[in-house]
Amino acid sequence: MGLELTDLDAPDGFERLVRARDTAAGLDALICVHSTVLGPAAGGCRMWDYGSDAEAIADVTRLARGMTFKNAMAGLGLGGGKSVIIGNARTDKTPALMRAFGEAVDTLKGSYYTAEDVGISPQDMAYAAEHTAYAVGLSGASGDPSPWTAEGVFRCLRVGAAHVFGDDVLIGRRVLIQGLGHVGMSLAEKLHEAGADLIVTDIHEAALDAASRELDARICQPDEIFDQQFDIFAPCALGGVLNSASVARLSARLVCGAANNQLASDNIADRLRARNITYLPDYVVNAGGIISVASEIHGRDDAWRRARLDGIAGRVAEMLNRADTEDRSTTDVADEMVHNMLREASVSA
Ligand code: NAD
Numbered sequence: 001m002g003l004e005l006t007d008l009d010a011p012d013g014f015e016r017l018v019r020a021r022d023t024a025a026g027l028d029a030l031i032c033v034h035s036t037v038l039g040p041a042a043g044g045c046r047m048w049d050y051g052s053d054a055e056a057i058a059d060v061t062r063l064a065r066g067m068t069f070k071n072a073m074a075g076l077g078l079g080g081g082k083s084v085i086i087g088n089a090r091t092d093k094t095p096a097l098m099r100a101f102g103e104a105v106d107t108l109k110g111s112y113y114t115a116e117d118v119g120i121s122p123q124d125m126a127y128a129a130e131h132t133a134y135a136v137g138l139s140g141a142s143g144d145p146s147p148w149t150a151e152g153v154f155r156c157l158r159v160g161a162a163h164v165f166g167d168d169v170l171i172g173r174r175v176l177i178q179g180l181g182h183v184g185m186s187l188a189e190k191l192h193e194a195g196a197d198l199i200v201t202d203i204h205e206a207a208l209d210a211a212s213r214e215l216d217a218r219i220c221q222p223d224e225i226f227d228q229q230f231d232i233f234a235p236c237a238l239g240g241v242l243n244s245a246s247v248a249r250l251s252a253r254l255v256c257g258a259a260n261n262q263l264a265s266d267n268i269a270d271r272l273r274a275r276n277i278t279y280l281p282d283y284v285v286n287a288g289g290i291i292s293v294a295s296e297i298h299g300r301d302d303a304w305r306r307a308r309l310d311g312i313a314g315r316v317a318e319m320l321n322r323a324d325t326e327d328r329s330t331t332d333v334a335d336e337m338v339h340n341m342l343r344e345a346s347v348s349a
Helices: 054-072 093-104 122-129 146-165 184-193 205-215 224-229 246-247 270-275 286-296 302-326 328-347
Strands: 004-008 016-022 027-035 045-048 077-087 174-178 197-201 233-234
Touching: 004 224, 004 246, 016 054, 027 054, 027 093, 027 197, 045 054, 054 077, 054 184, 054 286, 054 328, 077 093, 093 122, 146 184, 146 286, 146 302, 174 184, 174 224, 184 197, 184 205, 197 224, 224 246, 246 270, 270 286, 270 328, 286 302
Parallel strands: 045 077, 174 197, 174 233
Antiparallel strands: 004 016, 016 027, 027 077
């Protein structure tokens, strides 16, 4: 039969939602283009064993919209999109499946660029890239985006520290990092080098041992985060860590980390503000990886990537000042900045 594509009803405000199936290759995927107002959509491909179609659709649409915001704020000339492959990345993923996925991406003719996300490696992208020019984040090109994400979070964290504590010197500042994966470990190394006192937590022992041994980090259990005393919280695991119960117990005065969707719901931004905790919106500070991927899409060099990283730190400073002057949450200010960019681009189109 080969590849079958079906256009599904996209939610209001979304441009396209496509289902791609190839039974022989074992592919069942969704590709969502939220917006191409600022340029072709770009966002990673996630492979996950979703419990239902509704769950997969909810995830791909939420993530695609998030990419529109992230790419706009980072000034990348890219819109927002995302894809999900339904299945278990450990047991169901094959080169044939990834090649079929590449074919599916190619049918969108460049309105969507894909890259790695949860469950997808550079090697998987290389299989997809055999069938499309719109698979990026390839080894030998822009490569692993994680170190760039960590560098962006680190720079923004310094801007946040200057705002909250009056200076960006991190010597002796207590930083708790949740999740020592690709981004969290790289961030831990940078913070250690800058003299911060680290508290780390993860569900895997090996990463904790390495951080304790090499970075002099203190270890806490994943469910003990909110019993600890620290100055800065860096969520680098999964989303939803900040909810009304955890915010009520959080000792930090600044939150800056890589995890996507850190706020369990929108109203948590106001709860943080009410407790005088400064939150740097995740989609602003974790854009380093997509900046790196964008350099590959646009054929730009290292200097371009670094300038864009400086750009997100500059935006954070602007956002913090506006939030203070206008007595609003940082999330509110950041979202408005993106809405204005989209409106201006639509008007001038
Ligand atoms: P990763 O899978 O390499 O690392 C995640 C780490 O979190 C793992 O070590 C895992 O064991 C740990 N973890 C999971 N649940 C936990 C829990 N309950 N408590 C403590 N630790 C837990 O992922 P990553 O690439 O480092 O990404 C981290 C986060 O940053 C994710 O939310 C990801 O979506 C986001 N992000 C990553 C990038 C990137 O470039 N990799 C870019 C933007 C956003």
